[in-house]
Amino acid sequence: MVHNAAVIGGGVIGAGWIARFLHNGVNVAVFDPAPDAKQKIDVVLANAALAAKKLSDAPPRTPGKLNFFDTIEQAVVDAELIVEAVPEQLELKRSVYSQVESAADSKALVASSTSGILPTKLQEKMQHPERLLVAHPFNPVYLLPLVELVGGEQTSSRTIERAKEIYKDLGMHPLHVRKEIEAFIADRLLEAVWREALWLVKDEVATTEEIDDAIRYGFGLRWAQMGLFETYRIAGGEKGMRHFIAQFGPCLKWPWTKLMDVPELDDELTDKIASQSDQQSGRYSIGDLERIRDENLVGILRVLEKNNWGAGKTLKDYEAKLNAEIEEK
Amino acid sequence: MVHNAAVIGGGVIGAGWIARFLHNGVNVAVFDPAPDAKQKIDVVLANAALAAKKLSDAPPRTPGKLNFFDTIEQAVVDAELIVEAVPEQLELKRSVYSQVESAADSKALVASSTSGILPTKLQEKMQHPERLLVAHPFNPVYLLPLVELVGGEQTSSRTIERAKEIYKDLGMHPLHVRKEIEAFIADRLLEAVWREALWLVKDEVATTEEIDDAIRYGFGLRWAQMGLFETYRIAGGEKGMRHFIAQFGPCLKWPWTKLMDVPELDDELTDKIASQSDQQSGRYSIGDLERIRDENLVGILRVLEKNNWGAGKTLKDYEAKLNAEIEEK
Numbered sequence: 010m011v012h013n014a015a016v017i018g019g020g021v022i023g024a025g026w027i028a029r030f031l032h033n034g035v036n037v038a039v040f041d042p043a044p045d046a047k048q049k050i051d052v053v054l055a056n057a058a059l060a061a062k063k064l065s066d067a068p069p070r071t072p073g074k075l076n077f078f079d080t081i082e083q084a085v086v087d088a089e090l091i092v093e094a095v096p097e098q099l100e101l102k103r104s105v106y107s108q109v110e111s112a113a114d115s116k117a118l119v120a121s122s123t124s125g126i127l128p129t130k131l132q133e134k135m136q137h138p139e140r141l142l143v144a145h146p147f148n149p150v151y152l153l154p155l156v157e158l159v160g161g162e163q164t165s166s167r168t169i170e171r172a173k174e175i176y177k178d179l180g181m182h183p184l185h186v187r188k189e190i191e192a193f194i195a196d197r198l199l200e201a202v203w204r205e206a207l208w209l210v211k212d213e214v215a216t217t218e219e220i221d222d223a224i225r226y227g228f229g230l231r232w233a234q235m236g237l238f239e240t241y242r243i244a245g246g247e248k249g250m251r252h253f254i255a256q257f258g259p260c261l262k263w264p265w266t267k268l269m270d271v272p273e274l275d276d277e278l279t280d281k282i283a284s285q286s287d288q289q290s291g292r293y294s295i296g297d298l299e300r301i302r303d304e305n306l307v308g309i310l311r312v313l314e315k316n317n318w319g320a321g322k323t324l325k326d327y328e329a330k331l332n333a334e335i336e337e338k
Numbered sequence: 339m340v341h342n343a344a345v346i347g348g349g350v351i352g353a354g355w356i357a358r359f360l361h362n363g364v365n366v367a368v369f370d371p372a373p374d375a376k377q378k379i380d381v382v383l384a385n386a387a388l389a390a391k392k393l394s395d396a397p398p399r400t401p402g403k404l405n406f407f408d409t410i411e412q413a414v415v416d417a418e419l420i421v422e423a424v425p426e427q428l429e430l431k432r433s434v435y436s437q438v439e440s441a442a443d444s445k446a447l448v449a450s451s452t453s454g455i456l457p458t459k460l461q462e463k464m465q466h467p468e469r470l471l472v473a474h475p476f477n478p479v480y481l482l483p484l485v486e487l488v489g490g491e492q493t494s495s496r497t498i499e500r501a502k503e504i505y506k507d508l509g510m511h512p513l514h515v516r517k518e519i520e521a522f523i524a525d526r527l528l529e530a531v532w533r534e535a536l537w538l539v540k541d542e543v544a545t546t547e548e549i550d551d552a553i554r555y556g557f558g559l560r561w562a563q564m565g566l567f568e569t570y571r572i573a574g575g576e577k578g579m580r581h582f583i584a585q586f587g588p589c590l591k592w593p594w595t596k597l598m599d600v601p602e603l604d605d606e607l608t609d610k611i612a613s614q615s616d617q618q619s620g621r622y623s624i625g626d627l628e629r630i631r632d633e634n635l636v637g638i639l640r641v642l643e644k645n646n647w648g649a650g651k652t653l654k655d656y657e658a659k660l661n662a663e664i665e666e667k
Contacts, residue, residue: 194543205530210607236550306478306482316634331394
C-alpha cells in the first residue's frame with residue numbers, strides 16, 4: 010500500500026515505526042539529528058526481528074530498505090507517508106511540518122505520533138492541512154496492533170480512509186477516534202490510572218511493585234483480551250450491563266478513588282452504556298463470553314508460565330508444589 | 339493447609355471461591371438462600387473444571403466435597419476458613435458475622451470478599467475481631483491468582499500470616515495491602531478508569547466497544563504481564579523511571595483526563611517512585627525487560643490468535659493476507 014515512508018525522530022516510538030515499516034516491505038528514510046540515533050534504532054530493529062520470527066508463521070514480506078538523511082527535506086522527498094515522532098512540543102512539531110511541506114509531495118500523508126496534542130492545533134499553519142492526522146501507536150510499535158487515528162478540523166475524510174487502509178496493511182488495528190479530544194482514548198484511561206497510582210505511592214498505601222502486581226495478577230489478565238465494559242458485562246451475569254451498573258453504580262458516590270469528578274449515572278447514561286454493550290457483545294451469551302474469556306486466560310497464563318513471569322510464575326510454583334506432593338506419596 | 343471451608347453467598351464470587359477450594363481438595367459447606375443457588379454454582383463449577391483441565395499439566399489434588407446447608411450456623415460449624423461473599427452492605431455483612439460467630443470455632447478465620455469496605459468497620463461488632471480480614475479476589479476466582487489481603491485495626495498479624503499461607507496453597511498470589519483504604523489497590527485503579535470511561539461514553543467521544551478496543555489492542559496486552567510502572571520504566575529507556583517522569587510528568591498539568599485532583603510531582607515523589615522502581619526491576623537492564631516483554635507479548639498474541647479473539651484476530655487476518663500475497667505470486 011505504501012512503498013516509501015519517512016520517519017522524523019528515531020526515539021522509542023520512531024524506531025518502533027521503522028521496524029514495523031521495514032518488516033512490511035516499506036522503504037524507510039530517517040531523519041534524527043542525535044549522534045547515537047542509528048545505534049539506538051539498531052537495538053530496536055534487533056528486538057523487532059527476534060519478535061517477528063516468533064510471532065508469525067506466515068511468510069514475511071521482503072523487507073524494506075533503511076536510509077538515513079541529514080535533513081528533513083532529503084528524508085521526505087520520495088515519501089508517500091511521513092511519520093512525525095518528535096517530543097511533545099507544539100512549536101517543534103509545527104516547525105517539522107514546515108520543513109516537511111517544503112520538500113514533500115503535496116499528496117503525502119503527514120502522521121503525527123503525538124500522545125495527546127489535538128490535530129487541529131498541529132495542522133493550523135500547514136499549507137496542506139487536509140493531509141495531517143494523528144496516528145498514535147503504542148510501545149512496542151512493532152508488536153502492539155493499536156493505532157488511534159484522529160483527524161483535526163481541516164483533515165479530509167480521504168486522509169482518514171487512506172490511513173485506515175495503510176495501517177491495516179501493516180498488521181495493525183486502526184481505531185478512528187471520531188471526536189477530537191486531548192489524549193484521545195487510551196491515554197485518557199492511562200492518565201486516570203497514573204494519577205490514582207501516584208496518590209497510592211505518595212500516601213504510602215502501596216509501592217510501585219505492589220501496584221504493578223495488583224494489575225498483572227488480576228485485571229490486567231482480563232484486559233489483554235476483553236476490555237473494561239465487556240469484562241463488566243460478564244460480571245453482571247445473564248442480566249448484563251444494566252444489572253452490573255445497578256450493582257456497581259453506587260460506588261461512584263463512595264471515595265473509591267481520589268479522582269472525584271464523575272458524571273451522573275442517570276437513566277440516560279445507563280441506557281447508552283447498556284445498549285452500546287448489547288451492540289458490542291450481544292451476539293454472545295454470557296456463558297459464551299465466560300468460556301471465551303477462560304480459554305484466552307488459560308492460554309495467556311500458560312504463556313507467562315513458560316516464560317516464568319508474573320502470574321505465570323505463580324502458576325509454575327503451584328504446579329511444582331502439586332508435583333512434589335505426588336512424589337511424597 | 340485447610341480441610342474444611344464454608345462459603346456464605348454463592349454468587350459469581352462465592353461460586354468462584356467454591357470452585358478453587360474444591361479443586362484444591364478442600365471440602366466446602368455452602369449457605370445461600372436463593373432457590374437457584376445450586377444451579378448457578380454448578381454452571382461456574384463446570385466452567386472451572388474445563389479451565390483447570392487445560393491450565394495445568396500437574397496432577398490435580400483429590401477434589402473436595404461440596405455440601406449445601408439451610409443455615410449459616412450449620413455451614414460454618416466444621417470450617418477452618420469462612421468466606422463471606424454477600425452483597426456490599428455493611429449491616430448485612432455484620433449480621434452474617436454474628437451468625438457465623440454463634441456456631442464457628444473461635445479460631446476459624448473469617449474472610450470477607452468485599453471489594454472496598456474497610457475491615458475495621460466489618461469487624462467492629464465481632465466477638466473475635468482479630469480473625470477477620472478482607473481477602474478480595476478477582477473474577478473469575480478460579481483462574482485469576484490475585485487476592486488482596488487487608489487487615490483492620492483489630493486484625494492479628496497471625497491472621498494475615500495464616501491467610502497468606504492458605505491462599506498461596508490454593509495457587510494464588512496474596513498481596514498484603516499494608517494500609518487500610520477504601521477499595522484497596524486494584525479497585526481504586528479500576529474505579530479511576532471506570533469514571534474516565536463514563537465521561538467518554540457520556541460525551542460521545544467513544545462507544546463502549548471503542549473503549550474496550552483501545553484497551554485490548556494496546557496497553558491491556560502490556561498489563562497482563564507487567565503493570566503500569568514496569569511498563570513505563572521501559573518507556574523511559576536505559577535512564578529509567580526518572581527520565582520517564584521528566585518526560586511524562588508535565589501532562590499531569592494538562593487536561594488529559596476529566597479527573598483532575600493530582601499530587602504534585604515534586605522531587606520527593608519522583609525519588610520515591612524511581613527508587614521503588616529500582617527495587618522492583620533494577621536487577622534487569624532495560625534491554626532484558628524489553629526482551630522479556632516481547633517474549634510474553636508474542637505468546638499472548640499467539641494464544642489470542644489461536645482463539646481468533648481481539649488482537650489475535652488482527653494478527654490472524656494479517657497472516658491470512660500475507661499467505662494470500664504469496665499464493666498470488
